[in-house]
Amino acid sequence: MIISLLASLLAIMGLIAPAATAETMRERQWYLDRMQAESMWKVSTGKGITVAVLDSGVDTSAPELKGKVLEGKNLVEPSKDARTDPDGHGTAISMLIAGNGAGGQGIKGLAPDARILPLTVFGSTKESGTNSVPGLINAIRYAADSDAQIINMSLAFPYYQVNKTELGKLQKAVDYAVSRGKLLLAGSGNDGETSNDITYPAANKGVAGVSAVDSSLTATKFSNHGSFVTLAAPGKDIPIRCIGKAGYCRSWGTSQATAIASGAAALIWAKHPKWNGNQVLRVMMETAGKPTEGKIPSRYIGYGTIRPRYNVLENKGSPGSADTNPLVPAQAGGPSSPSSSQSRSASASPQSGSSESEASEGGDDGASPLLWIMGAVVVVGGGLFLFLRRRRAS
Template sequence: MWSVSQGEGITVAVVDSGVDPSVPELRGQVLQGADVSHAPAGAHTDSEGHGTEMAALIAGTGADGGLRGLAPRTKILPVRAKAAAGDAQDALMGRALRYAVEHGARVINVSMGGTGSGPDQFPRTQEAVNYALAKGSLVFAGVGNDGDKGNPVEFPAALPGVVGVGAVDKASTVTKFSNWGKQVALAAPGEEIPGRCRQSAGWCAQRGTSPATAIASASAALIWSAHPNWTNNQVLRVLMDTAGKPTTGTVPSKYIGYGTIRPRKVLLDSEGDPGPPDINPLLPAAQSPKPSTPQAPNDTTSAANPEPTRAEEDNTTLWLGLGIAAAIAAAAAAAAYAVRRRKSDRHTPDHNSTPTTHTHTYSRGEPDHVGHPENQ
């Protein structure tokens, strides 16, 4: 696939815990970005390491034995959206998405989310999603890692217009932990994905809908780079059209949506019908915002916190077909998976304690792997 596209000319926003641009594989890959939270520490501060890991899966260059991502010539726009006590989650995500759009991100990766009472609880986030779609961007979000623990609906993945991403293993089977339901639009590999070990040197295997979302975002970047005149609707449509469909049941499947992403079908086999430029394939035609081309990113944008007023707050075959095995080979060559993380990686930043409050967690968990019983 890299002979056709490596993501040139595409900016991917990573809305997360921040991105550390000093790790070898991300040197020169990370724009200035911003910290939109109320306890700003800077977009390049990442105490959890989660945002850095997602950025590396997307745009890592493999430099100095580091991770090589799926779209190594994209640029990363870090948008730190770490929640703080008393910070309204809806307003926080709304600000993050708007900042990403206004600073040239065609693809917005949100490997985080939280539960809530329903879409009506997130009006600012929904408005920002609509704004992103109208400006020609795509928003990918992990559906969550509690499919075997009550399967709560998480946001923003469940909001209309957001591409909710589930996780599959090397056998193209949805993982037990991947949340399921009508919010799942697509699926991507979410098992045995390399990342930096947290408590030791070297590489560790990770799992979750977080890395699956990063791989989906990188796939969109590859396709968009090869077809720069396509709109966001057309990029999404070919991703859906060329996805590996469920072997049983109806489409969309409640486990993997329209299927597992296969960007090589677009890049190497020239498959997929982009269709009409102005109709979002996930939304009724009447609700499809008219897309326009986003502004080019500005590398000199100030990273100062855009503080709002308080008033604003009121399968193996799949993996080989995807090309991900080649994309992450640099990490495997740099260090074997000598240490395997088996603890939970669902970091929960400070958040409101009210049960109905939208509480952000990172959509990367590492429960013991068991394939989903319905084997979609």
């Protein structure tokens, strides 16, 4: 019996069995209530904001994304349309950002009126998908020149997959995007319990690395941690459309956390359309639920768990200078190259993202890379199946 590629992706993305049918989709999206989304939507829905999703493409046939997806571009295989999605990852991420809820039956995005610019950075074949860093670099520059305000990168490449030349080009692309006023967010990775490698682009100066928290707003063990983590968002027990079959499945990952953080940024930006990415990020950092112990930024949740309602509903947070990225001074001399302590340590215990009183009010995170390893062989029922795993923050 041969397992299909799409079925294999369920395990790669950390997906669990579909949630019980008796539970409504709205109930499964626990983080929306925690963040007081309904109240925020009375003020801001992300209208007027475009989020560039650098991923596997976006399937425009998804009911939740009807009329929301722009033309975009495939930066790895230019002859192919970015509005298709071979494995569903980019589509799932886009739903978490801007899904319309599909009449209450589907995923509701945190910024339901935002638009999605799909930029494909992962190839659909073994040959085109071996190294997607060049595609990522080109996609960042494409997004920087587009009308998109937010660049969502629910992906993570461990330091050993990015050579010195690529790292330099990647940083220059990030610098260019920041100079154009964009806000860049990337998943920290999902290998926190094993290698805990430094990952890019989360570790690039000017990019906000996002780790994941669970429903108790505690940092997840799977999230990569270190000085490259800026914020945390919900990333565990997050419903997404199942891969290779009908229905919706629970999932986990810093990919999901990054998407939810991008949705939060869209709500804030839509309320303050004259701000730029530096200012939106600064407010997100100032209003985040701070760690209850240890230094700030924390290795696990950075400056804290996102709480967009503090700005959307209460106007808290100072935007500060539009010309200064709040991360560049903090990261000066930071993780531009791996060190043994950063890439391998997992010493302290995960920290809570906020105090008990704050936990009732919100903050989420989620996103994590999928490690696609060539040559993995699955043996089931006497059949062999060869599949390719790529680095993705799911």
